[in-house]
Amino acid sequence: RLVVAQVDDESLDTNSGPGIIFLASKLFDSTRPMPEEKLQREVAYQWWGQTVGLKSFDDAWLSQGLAEWSAFAFRETNLTGGALEAAQREQQERALTFEQTASIARAPSALDDQSAAYQSIVFHKGAMVFRMLRETIGKEKFDWLLHNFLEQYRGKNASIDDFEHLTSQVAAENMRYFFAQWVEGTGVPEFTVDYQIIRTRAGKFRTRGTVKQTLETLRMPVELMLRAEGDNQTTTTKIEGKSEDFDFESNGQPIEVVVDPNYKILRMSDDLRVSIIARRGIEQMKEGLYAEAQQQFEAALKLDRSNSWVYYNLGMLYLEQRNWQQALDNFEAALNGTLKPTWIEVWARIKRGNAYDAKGERNRAVTEYNKAITSGINYDNAQAVAKKFLATPFDPKAVQSAELMSPGN
Structure with missing residues (x-):
């Protein structure tokens, strides 16, 4: 039995204990987007963190990284086509954003566990490392490894060393090379x-x-x-x-x-360099560091002047700052760029409509919303959002910010 308990908004958004998950009251607000990734990870903690404990916080990868991988593996089975590719690419980028800052093994002692760098390394790089381990030893052995790990350490505490030893047993080879490279080290191939x-x-x-x-x-x-x-x-x-x-x-x-067409490996490339710089900007924007975020986005654009995704996020930054004209200009640049990922074609139109509504130019806003609907793209419920703003103009003074209505948030 799993109990879901509603708690006040003053505590953590999500937390868990054996057989119970605590969710902040705001997560039950139907006007807010549901943080499905967090909820999936909290459920996975019932196995990795609750059923199997940790010998020390230095072993956090076995709980946080494995729970994140479990949640991502679940999402993979429910996504297809462009949505699946976007999720795989996003996980890879998140894993690489602060990869050089610390290793998975060192991050718990070296970083604040609430920082963006820690989240990137232990959760997202951690999940990617489990995925690479599955590719390295094979799906059948990997499934058997997790089964044995759960049963052997049920009700006990485990360490990364324990997991490495068990991995070598199941793989029938010494896996020291894998753990030295990906858990204890930094650096990725190109x-x-x-x-x-x-x-x-x-x-x-x-x-x-x-x-x-x-x-x-x-x-x-x-x-x-x-x-x-x-x-x-x-x-x-x-x-x-x-x-x-x-x-x-x-x-x-x-x-x-x-x-690596399916984004299974932690690696570097020219386009990933651009994405990683931009992702640092996204993290800084979430923390309200707008000047620093702008610098990251502009640095990314110096490497790729046609990158629609970077222009889109720079437009989101200006939208958050209520700089409507700069937002319009960057969303237009996004539409004139590579249009990768494809959802930019619809969401840049919606955001331009938001900016025009904020400026009081309703006719232009309606034109943008209609173009969004004409695109036929429905990524992240875009069609319903466009129709909503056709019926009711975007209000920048409303509680729900522009950032909350953006794909992936």
Whole structure:
């Protein structure tokens, strides 16, 4: 039996004990978006943190990281298409935002557990490390590992060392290399691919090449996807060192080879660098550090002047500051950029409508809301939100802020 108890808003938003979850009263307010990720994680604490305890707070990864992974794994099973890709990409970016600040093992003693850096490292990087462990030892062994961990330490306290020892037993190999790299260390690889395309006598295409990475040593299965005309293919290659060869055969003309197409690995790339800088800005904006957030967004745009997502978040910053014209300009820039992710096409229109409503220009606001509806995109209930503002103008003086009505919040 799981008891859900409503508590006052003066305590933590969510908290849990054995068999019980405490939720702040504001979470029952139907006008606020439901923090589903938090709720899923709180439920997972019933296993990781309550049923299996910790020997010390330094072992927080076994509770917070594993609970976050459990919640994310649950979301993965309920998402498809663009929504799934966006969730996977977001988890990867969150994990990398403060990756260099401290290792998972060091974060509990080195950082404030309420800080954005701690949340990024222990929760989000922690979840990604469990995901990579599943890819490394295989799903069947990983499931058996969690089953054994739960049963062996039920009603007891466990440490990261205990979990490493059990992992080596289940994997039937010494997993020290994995824990040294991903739990005790910092730094992530950056991948490049070199390849040649050869036309075969049978009229097919052979794409032969090498995937390379920047760390001194790396032992990791890496997914590669060949994008070809009408013929995408995916394979997994095991990298043990600096590089590994690959070989694809396709019917269609090859377009490109993509490393880690499903965002399963903690890694770096040019586009991730931009996203990570912007995510730091988002965290600072949440904390009310608007000047610092603006600097992060502008730094990201110096690296990529066409990034719609960064322009969108800069527009959100100006919307929070009630700088309506700057918000309009940046949402327009978002619409003229890459339009990645695709939900920007609808939400930038809604936000432009909000800004026009705030300026008292209702006709222009209605035009933007109609364009949002015409897009047909319904990410994060966008169509209902646009129709709501068509019926009732956005009121900047209302309790609910613009930030609360944004995708992902």
